[in-house]
Amino acid sequence: MAVSKEMTVLNKVGLHARPAAMFVKKAAPFKSKISIANLSKETQPANAKSLLSVLSIGVQKDDRIMVTCEGEDETQALDALAELVSSNFGEAL
Amino acid sequence: MKKITGIGVSAGIAYGPIYRYENQLVVVEHKTAADPQAELARLEASLATAKIELEAVLESAMQRVGAKEAEIFSAHALILEDPELLDRVAAAIQEKHLSAEEAWFEGTEHYANLLAGMGDEYLSARSADVRDVAQRVLRILTGRGQKSTDLEHPALVVAEDLTPSDTVTFDPAKVLAFCTAKGGPTSHVAILSKALGIPAITGIGSWIAELQDGLFAIVDGSAGVMVLSPDEKTRAEYQSLSASFQEKFNLALASAHQPAITLDGRRVEVVANVAAVSGASRALEFGAEGIGLLRTEFLFLDRETEPTEDEQAEDYRAVLEVFGKNPVVIRTLDIGGDKPARYLKMAAELNPFLGVRGTRLALAHPKVFQNQLRALLRAGLGHNLKIMCPMVGSLLEVRAIHAHVNQARLALEESGVEYAHDVEIGIMVEVPSAAVMADVLAPEVDFFSIGTNDLSQYTLAADRTNPDVSPLADALDPAVLRLISMVTRAAHAHGKWVGLCGELAGDPLAAPVLLGIGIDEFSMNPRAVPLVKQALRRFSTDQARQIAEKVLQLPTVADVRQYLENFA
Numbered sequence: 209m210a211v212s213k214e215m216t217v218l219n220k221v222g223l224h225a226r227p228a229a230m231f232v233k234k235a236a237p238f239k240s241k242i243s244i245a246n247l248s249k250e251t252q253p254a255n256a257k258s259l260l261s262v263l264s265i266g267v268q269k270d271d272r273i274m275v276t277c278e279g280e281d282e283t284q285a286l287d288a289l290a291e292l293v294s295s296n297f298g299e300a301l
Numbered sequence: 302m303k304k305i306t307g308i309g310v311s312a313g314i315a316y317g318p319i320y321r322y323e324n325q326l327v328v329v330e331h332k333t334a335a336d337p338q339a340e341l342a343r344l345e346a347s348l349a350t351a352k353i354e355l356e357a358v359l360e361s362a363m364q365r366v367g368a369k370e371a372e373i374f375s376a377h378a379l380i381l382e383d384p385e386l387l388d389r390v391a392a393a394i395q396e397k398h399l400s401a402e403e404a405w406f407e408g409t410e411h412y413a414n415l416l417a418g419m420g421d422e423y424l425s426a427r428s429a430d431v432r433d434v435a436q437r438v439l440r441i442l443t444g445r446g447q448k449s450t451d452l453e454h455p456a457l458v459v460a461e462d463l464t465p466s467d468t469v470t471f472d473p474a475k476v477l478a479f480c481t482a483k484g485g486p487t488s489h490v491a492i493l494s495k496a497l498g499i500p501a502i503t504g505i506g507s508w509i510a511e512l513q514d515g516l517f518a519i520v521d522g523s524a525g526v527m528v529l530s531p532d533e534k535t536r537a538e539y540q541s542l543s544a545s546f547q548e549k550f551n552l553a554l555a556s557a558h559q560p561a562i563t564l565d566g567r568r569v570e571v572v573a574n575v576a577a578v579s580g581a582s583r584a585l586e587f588g589a590e591g592i593g594l595l596r597t598e599f600l601f602l603d604r605e606t607e608p609t610e611d612e613q614a615e616d617y618r619a620v621l622e623v624f625g626k627n628p629v630v631i632r633t634l635d636i637g638g639d640k641p642a643r644y645l646k647m648a649a650e651l652n653p654f655l656g657v658r659g660t661r662l663a664l665a666h667p668k669v670f671q672n673q674l675r676a677l678l679r680a681g682l683g684h685n686l687k688i689m690c691p692m693v694g695s696l697l698e699v700r701a702i703h704a705h706v707n708q709a710r711l712a713l714e715e716s717g718v719e720y721a722h723d724v725e726i727g728i729m730v731e732v733p734s735a736a737v738m739a740d741v742l743a744p745e746v747d748f749f750s751i752g753t754n755d756l757s758q759y760t761l762a763a764d765r766t767n768p769d770v771s772p773l774a775d776a777l778d779p780a781v782l783r784l785i786s787m788v789t790r791a792a793h794a795h796g797k798w799v800g801l802c803g804e805l806a807g808d809p810l811a812a813p814v815l816l817g818i819g820i821d822e823f824s825m826n827p828r829a830v831p832l833v834k835q836a837l838r839r840f841s842t843d844q845a846r847q848i849a850e851k852v853l854q855l856p857t858v859a860d861v862r863q864y865l866e867n868f869a
């Protein structure tokens with residue numbers, strides 16, 4: 209049973225550069241399959257553990273994203289990623 | 302023995318073995334591989350080696366340029382581990398029987414093209430990162446050895462071209478000299494080597510083919526000459542040249558912290574050109590009495606987003622604090638199409654030196670200009686800050702600058718932020734039109750600073766980055782000297798001071814003529830300060846004026862040089 213959450217990326221550079229790297233590093237250690245889709249651009253879900261895939265869905269500031277986790281640690285994975293996005297990747301807004 | 306010529310961009314003499322730093326692209330040829338398992342194993346081993354290399358690069362970048370700039374290499378490491386990329390490459394090896402090289406090339410190119418084609422500048426920049434990582438692995442796969450900036454022994458580093466990330470990873474203590482096939486006096490390697498006091502030559506072009514690894518050579522960074530496999534006699538000549546240069550320098554250094562006072566008691570201000578806080582403290586060591594040109598473009602280039610107002614204010618304050626109450630002239634953003642900033646939408650230009658650069662660019666991006674001006678005015682509080690705008694060609698631009706400065710003041714006033722109220726606003730004179738119209742501009746500025754590098758190349762229509770014509774762009778050309786003299790007279794007639802911040806200011810040969818023309822402030826690369834101070838002390842104002850009068854009547858640059866040698 210997968211869990212999903214919709215969120216908005218507020219970072220000024222979107223999910224590029226440093227924020228993308230942080231997102232991938234956060235997702236990588238979890239056992240669950242994790243995907244991220246850019247709802248604002250209607251992209252296919254991309255592998256959240258792949259930096260190149262995350263970059264290629266082109267998430268810009270204020271884009272809505274959908275993160276889906278499926279596996280034994282899906283809830284922890286989703287919580288961790290949601291917190292990273294809501295804390296704006298540790299940067300001031 | 303063979304002599305080759307390029308553009309001398311950083312003075313000094315070095316002798317040693319050549320280290321050919323290869324950063325040429327690896328081209329992959331198609332050939333099917335018989336044993337997919339063997340190819341997979343080769344790929345895996347190469348990826349592991351690449352990871353170790355990147356860790357070392359990351360570490361040295363952290364030490365030399367700081368954590369923020371080093372982050373790019375940690376993104377590189379993530380690309381090496383990217384599961385989607387690795388799956389794609391493995392599938393190509395197993396199913397299409399491609400070699401590890403070809404499969405890796407195809408996989409990385411797929412993503413590089415994808416990112417480049419999304420019409421987003423950040424992502425285009427990431428596609429360059431993907432290709433950079435791809436090349437690292439291909440180099441290892443094809444057995445080209447480590448593209449290492451880790452020199453085992455001191456050497457002359459020779460390369461086709463050097464990027465900023467290349468240059469920062471070399472240990473300056475082991476680089477005897479830099480020589481590049483491309484680039485000119487304004488290239489990154491030129492600026493960096495001058496700051497570090499390392500001799501450098503750029504623009505050696507196709508001569509590079511003769512510069513083999515391990516071959517011994519002499520590099521003369523002042524003359525822009527390289528002598529391959531020199532004989533004993535030549536070596537001895539250069540050795541004594543180098544020793545006498547060093548001796549003269551040490552002598553001058555001993556009195557570098559004394560002011561430059563002419564024989565008749567006139568004090569001339571000798572200050573430094575620097576690009577960062579670290580340069581500011583070095584400038585103090587060499588006896589600079591302030592900063593005549595602080596370049597700010599390094600804050601803006603090689604990054605993804607514009608530096609914030611707070612970030613800038615902090616950086617400017619750090620430099621101002623090094624100099625306490627001494628004058629610090631900070632130049633506003635001076636970039637153009639040759640050094641584009643990713644977050645400024647800049648169109649490709651056929652001729653960037655005649656394009657949207659300097660103040661033209663600032664006026665086209667008012668928000669960026671406002672941010673910088675507010676940051677400067679805030680940082681200037683309690684210090685002796687002067688703001689200088691580059692590449693100004695007309696009175697309309699001078700007035701637009703003042704309107705911007707007023708707007709920035711007003712914004713700070715309204716938000717109740719404290720700022721410096723008495724900051725002088727000046728312009729660089731580097732466009733011939735500004736020099737010709739100096740008498741019209743002078744009443745509306747607080748000072749001029751003459752940028753002789755650009756003024757020479759614009760006046761003499763000679764590209765300083767093109768080795769075939771760069772010798773024509775000589776700032777001692779009487780055409781340039783007459784402009785300098787015109788500008789100085791116009792400024793003084795209106796009670797304004799004139800600085801000179803081009804390379805000419807750092808040339809002891811030019812000291813008497815510039816003194817005689819009436820330049821008030823000499824600003825130069827910090828290492829030139831001791832010798833120029835010493836040169837200025839040898840003349841009286843009257844003698845210098847006579848020399849200048851004579852020089853301004855000479856017909857050619859060769860005559861000027863020959864005449865000035867009499868006083869050197």
